[in-house]
Amino acid sequence: MDVLIQLVLNGILLGSMYAIISVGLTLIFGIVRVVNFAHGEFLMVGMYAAYLLAAKFGLHPYASAIPVVLLLFALGALVQRFLIQPLLSADEHIQIFATVGLSTALVNLALLLFGADLYSVPPSAAQGSVQVAGFTLVKGQIVMFVCALALVAGLHLFMQSTALGRAIRATAQNRNAALLMGVKVDKIYVIAFGMGAACVGLASALVMPLYPVTPTIGTYFVLTAFVVVVLGGMRSMYGAFFGAMIIGLVDSLSGYYIAPDLKEVVYFALFLLILIFKPTGLFGLGRGTE
Amino acid sequence: MKSFARAALAAALLVAASPFAGPAAAQGTIKFGALYPFSGGLALLGDESFRGFELAVEERNAAGGIDGKKIEYIKGDAVDPNQAVGEARRLTSVDKVSAIFGTYSSSLSLAATQVTELAGVPYFELGAVSDPITERGFKYVFRTNATARDFAVRMVDSVIEAIAPALGVKPADLKVGIIHEDSLYGQTVSGYQKTRAKEKGLNVVEVLPYSAKSVDLTPVILRLKSAGVDVVLQTSYQNDTVLFFRQMKDQGYKPKAVMGAGGGYSTRDTMMAVGAENMEGALDVDFTQYNTNPKATPGLTEFVGKYKAKYGIDPRSGHSLANYMGAKVFFDAIAAAKSTDADKVRAAVMKVDIPVGETATGWGAKFSEQGQNTRAQPFLMQWQGGNLVTVFPEAAAVAKMKVGVGAN
Numbered sequence: 001m002d003v004l005i006q007l008v009l010n011g012i013l014l015g016s017m018y019a020i021i022s023v024g025l026t027l028i029f030g031i032v033r034v035v036n037f038a039h040g041e042f043l044m045v046g047m048y049a050a051y052l053l054a055a056k057f058g059l060h061p062y063a064s065a066i067p068v069v070l071l072l073f074a075l076g077a078l079v080q081r082f083l084i085q086p087l088l089s090a091d092e093h094i095q096i097f098a099t100v101g102l103s104t105a106l107v108n109l110a111l112l113l114f115g116a117d118l119y120s121v122p123p124s125a126a127q128g129s130v131q132v133a134g135f136t137l138v139k140g141q142i143v144m145f146v147c148a149l150a151l152v153a154g155l156h157l158f159m160q161s162t163a164l165g166r167a168i169r170a171t172a173q174n175r176n177a178a179l180l181m182g183v184k185v186d187k188i189y190v191i192a193f194g195m196g197a198a199c200v201g202l203a204s205a206l207v208m209p210l211y212p213v214t215p216t217i218g219t220y221f222v223l224t225a226f227v228v229v230v231l232g233g234m235r236s237m238y239g240a241f242f243g244a245m246i247i248g249l250v251d252s253l254s255g256y257y258i259a260p261d262l263k264e265v266v267y268f269a270l271f272l273l274i275l276i277f278k279p280t281g282l283f284g285l286g287r288g289t290e
Numbered sequence: 291m292k293s294f295a296r297a298a299l300a301a302a303l304l305v306a307a308s309p310f311a312g313p314a315a316a317q318g319t320i321k322f323g324a325l326y327p328f329s330g331g332l333a334l335l336g337d338e339s340f341r342g343f344e345l346a347v348e349e350r351n352a353a354g355g356i357d358g359k360k361i362e363y364i365k366g367d368a369v370d371p372n373q374a375v376g377e378a379r380r381l382t383s384v385d386k387v388s389a390i391f392g393t394y395s396s397s398l399s400l401a402a403t404q405v406t407e408l409a410g411v412p413y414f415e416l417g418a419v420s421d422p423i424t425e426r427g428f429k430y431v432f433r434t435n436a437t438a439r440d441f442a443v444r445m446v447d448s449v450i451e452a453i454a455p456a457l458g459v460k461p462a463d464l465k466v467g468i469i470h471e472d473s474l475y476g477q478t479v480s481g482y483q484k485t486r487a488k489e490k491g492l493n494v495v496e497v498l499p500y501s502a503k504s505v506d507l508t509p510v511i512l513r514l515k516s517a518g519v520d521v522v523l524q525t526s527y528q529n530d531t532v533l534f535f536r537q538m539k540d541q542g543y544k545p546k547a548v549m550g551a552g553g554g555y556s557t558r559d560t561m562m563a564v565g566a567e568n569m570e571g572a573l574d575v576d577f578t579q580y581n582t583n584p585k586a587t588p589g590l591t592e593f594v595g596k597y598k599a600k601y602g603i604d605p606r607s608g609h610s611l612a613n614y615m616g617a618k619v620f621f622d623a624i625a626a627a628k629s630t631d632a633d634k635v636r637a638a639v640m641k642v643d644i645p646v647g648e649t650a651t652g653w654g655a656k657f658s659e660q661g662q663n664t665r666a667q668p669f670l671m672q673w674q675g676g677n678l679v680t681v682f683p684e685a686a687a688v689a690k691m692k693v694g695v696g697a698n
Contacts, residue, residue: 115334
C-alpha cells in the first residue's frame with residue numbers, strides 16, 4: 001500500500017513536469033495550428049541557456065527562469081515571424097518539414113557548440129527530497145507541481161479577462177472572422193507562438209536542476225508531450241494539464257507493476273484506445289475541432 | 291608564413307629528388323590506414339582512441355620503424371557504418387594500405403571489417419567491444435581489447451571475488467539486481483551477466499530493462515528497494531547513470547554496492563553531474579584507467595608523459611591507452627612477419643605470446659583462432675573522493691575497495 005501511494009505521488013509530480021511542457025505545445029497547436037516538431041529542441045535551448053547563466057553568472061536555475069522565459073519568447077516569436085509565417089498559406093506538410101528541419105538544425109548547432117558531453121548545474125537544494133508522512137517527495141518536483149498549477153491558472157485568467165487574450169481566443173476559433181473584426185491575426189500568431197515557447201522556457205529552468213542537458217535531451221520529453229496534447233484534446237489547455245497527470249500516473253504505476261521497459265507500451269496503448277474511441281481527445285470539443 | 295611554406299616545400303622536393311637521400315627513404319615506407327570516427331557524435335572518443343595509435347606510431351618511427359621502414363598512416367573518417375564501409379574501400383583499394391587500425395565503435399568495426407576481409411587486408415581492432423567482431427570466422431581480423439562478455443564476466447565475478455569477501459558474507463546470500471538500458475548494448479551485456487550469474491550460482495532477484503531515454507527511474511529503484519537488492523549491476527549510458535544515482539538518493543535507497551561498466555560510469559562528466567559525494571563507492575568495470583598500479587602496467591607512466599608532451603593535457607579517457615597498447619602489439623607482430631603479406635602477418639599474430647602484466651594496459655596478448663586476444667581483462671575500479679581508482683585485481687590495485695554507495 002505504501003508503495004502504491006508513493007507511486008501515485010511520484011506520478012502526479014512527474015505529470016506536472018509533462019504538463020508545463022505540453023501546455024506550450026498545446027498553445028502553439030491550438031492557436032497557430034502548427035505542429036511544432038522543434039518543441040523538444042526549444043527545451044534544449046532553454047536548458048543550455050539556464051546552464052550558461054548558472055555557469056557564467058552563478059544564477060540559480062530558478063532565478064534564471066525570467067531571462068530564459070524572455071529568451072524563449074523571442075525565439076518562438078522569431079520562428080513564427082520568419083519561418084512559419086511565410087509558409088502559413090502553404091501545405092501543412094511544408095510547415096511540418098520546416099519545424100522538423102529547425103529541430104535537426106538546433107540539435108546539430110548544440111553539438112557544434114557544446115559537443116556531446118552532458119552539462120549540469122551545481123547541486124542545489126532543488127535536488128533534495130522531503131519526507132511527508134513517510135513518503136518521499138523531491139523538492140524540485142514540488143516546485144514544478146506548484147508552477148504547473150500557477151501556469152494554467154495564469155493563462156486561464158489571461159485568456160479570459162484581457163483584450164489580447166480575447167483576441168487570441170477569437171483567432172483560434174475562426175481566423176477569418178477575427179480578421180474581419182479587426183484583429184491583427186499575424187501579430188497574434190507571433191505572440192501565441194512566443195507564449196508557447198515561453199512555457200518551454202519556464203519548463204527548462206525548472207527541469208535544469210534535476211536533469212543534465214545534452215543536445216538530444218529534447219527527444220526524451222517531446223514524444224510524451226505529443227501524446228499528452230492529443231490525449232487532452234489538442235487545443236485544450238486544461239486537457240493538456242489533466243492528460244499530463246494521466247500519463248505521469250501511467251508512467252509511474254506501469255513502470256513498477258508491469259515492467260520499466262514496457263511503460264511506453266502501456267501509455268501508447270492507452271493513446272491508441274483513446275484515438276479509436278474518442279478521436280477528439282478526452283477534453284476535445286467534439287468532431288471537427290481536431 | 292606562405293613564403294616559409296614554399297621554401298619548405300622546395301627543400302622537401304629537393305631532398306626527395308636528391309640521389310643522396312637517406313637510407314630510410316631508400317627502403318621506403320609502410321602504409322597503414324587509421325579508421326576512426328573523427329567527426330560527428332562519436333568524434334570525441336574516436337579522436338581520443340586515435341591519439342593512442344598516433345603515439346604508438348611516433349614511438350615506433352623514432353625507434354627506426356618496422357624493419358627499418360617508416361610507418362605512414364592515412365586517416366579514414368568513419369562517421370557511421372555506411373561511411374566506415376566507404377572509407378575502408380578507399381583505404382584498401384585506392385591508397386593500398388597494408389593494414390587498417392581502428393575503430394572505437396562496434397557498429398563501425400562490424401561494417402568496415404566486412405570490406406577488409408574480402409580485400410584480404412588485415413584489420414586490427416584496438417577498442418570496439420562487441421563480441422561478434424571476432425566471432426564471424428574472419429581470417430584477417432584481430433582484436434587486442436576485452437569484449438562485452440569479458441566486461442559482464444568481470445562484473446559478475448567481482449561480486450563473488452571482491453564484494454562478498456569485503457562484506458564478509460557468502461556470495462549466494464547476496465541479492466543481486468541486474469538493470470540495463472534496453473538497446474542492443476544493454477541487452478547484450480546483461481545477457482552475458484545473467485548466464486554467468488547462473489553458472490556461478492548467484493541469487494539474481496530482479497532483472498529490469500528500461501529505456502535509456504526514460505526521464506523517471508523511480509519505478510526501477512522502488513522495485514529494487516522492495517526486493518531488498520544488495521548489489522546492483524547496471525549497464526547504461528551517461529544520462530541514465532546520472533538519473534539513477536540522483537533518484538536513488540532522492541528515494542533513500544542504499545544498496546551495499548552498485549557496479550556499472552564503460553563510458554556511463556567512467557567519465558568525469560558523469561561523476562561531476564552526480565556529485566563526488568553521491569558517486570562515492572560506485573564500482574566500475576572498464577579498460578585500464580590511469581590510477582592503476584604501475585607495476586602491473588609497465589609503460590603506463592611513460593605513455594601519460596608522452597601524451598601530455600604532445601597534446602598538452604592529461605588523457606581524456608582510457609581509450610587512448612588501449613589503442614596505444616594494441617598498436618604496439620601488432621607493430622611487433624608485423625615486424626616479426628618481415629612482410630605485409632596478410633597470411634604471413636596472421637601467422638605472426640598467432641605466435642604472439644605476451645604474459646599478463648607486461649604491457650601498458652596490464653593485459654597480456656595471446657590470440658585465439660578467431661583473432662581475439664584471450665589475455666585482455668578489464669579491471670574493477672571505484673570512485674573514491676572524486677577519482678576513479680583501480681581496486682581489483684590486487685596486483686593492479688592502488689586503493690582498497692570500500693563497501694557502500696554515497697556518503698550519506
